Amino acid sequence: EDQVTQSPEALRLQEGESSSLNCSYTVSGLRGLFWYRQDPGKGPEFLFTLYSAGEEKEKERLKATLTKKESFLHITAPKPEDSATYLCAVLFDSSNTGKLIFGQGTTLQVKP
Amino acid sequence: DAGVIQSPRHEVTEMGQEVTLRCKPISGHNSLFWYRQTMMRGLELLIYFNNNVPIDDSGMPEDRFSAKMPNASFSTLKIQPSEPRDSAVYFCASTLDRLTEAFFGQGTRLTVV
Numbered sequence: 001e002d003q004v005t006q007s008p009e010a011l012r013l014q015e016g017e018s019s020s021l022n023c024s025y026t027v028s029g030l031r032g033l034f035w036y037r038q039d040p041g042k043g044p045e046f047l048f049t050l051y052s053a054g055e056e057k058e059k060e061r062l063k064a065t066l067t068k069k070e071s072f073l074h075i076t077a078p079k080p081e082d083s084a085t086y087l088c089a090v091l092f093d094s095s096n097t098g099k100l101i102f103g104q105g106t107t108l109q110v111k112p
Numbered sequence: 113d114a115g116v117i118q119s120p121r122h123e124v125t126e127m128g129q130e131v132t133l134r135c136k137p138i139s140g141h142n143s144l145f146w147y148r149q150t151m152m153r154g155l156e157l158l159i160y161f162n163n164n165v166p167i168d169d170s171g172m173p174e175d176r177f178s179a180k181m182p183n184a185s186f187s188t189l190k191i192q193p194s195e196p197r198d199s200a201v202y203f204c205a206s207t208l209d210r211l212t213e214a215f216f217g218q219g220t221r222l223t224v225v
Contacts, residue, residue, distance in 0.1 A: 043203055043216030102154060104154040105155075
């Protein structure tokens with residue numbers, strides 16, 4: 001069964017304390033992996049796309065990496081405004097149509 | 113571009129009533145997704161369309177749910193009859209093509225009492 005699992009479910013950091021979020025997947029025909037940020041009461045906001053193992057993307061304090069089995073979202077020196085739920089989604093294309101499945105998310109709280 | 117537009121933003125209805133949620137995707141996008149989000153189950157894919165054609169509706173919970181996409185700029189998700197367990201936030205998302213990132217609307221918060 002195709003599955004996307006994120007860990008931890010929740011993470012509390014002090015401002016400036018770097019950490020990583022994990023997204024592991026078991027899907028056939030992976031075509032891409034996406035990271036999103038979701039603030040309360042809003043829709044998910046796109047952050048990164050990764051298409052192949054070894055690929056890395058960066059944006060401000062965030063860096064996403066991809067291996068054949070998992071992806072990491074590294075947060076360097078986070079600030080309180082980085083507090084949000086981070087979602088990973090896997091696009092697999094087993095029937096050439098494109099199906100996007102989300103993990104349960106990691107809720108990050110950064111304290112000043 | 114205004115992004116993906118969903119309406120209404122909030123809907124409160126009584127059990128047994130019909131509910132229709134609406135979505136306008138980003139112009140030029142070829143794929144459209146309907147998701148449901150709850151605390152317990154996270155974001156669940158209900159159905160998705162490619163070029164207005166339903167591709168996979170295996171996530172639709174039961175026959176009370178139906179979705180249509182009559183043209184490239186409009187889609188509806190209908191629940192008839194609604195039940196309290198349908199209470200959730202429903203999101204619509206669209207993508208330029210089937211292999212690119214999805215852009216989400218602000219969601220419709222549905223409460224069935």
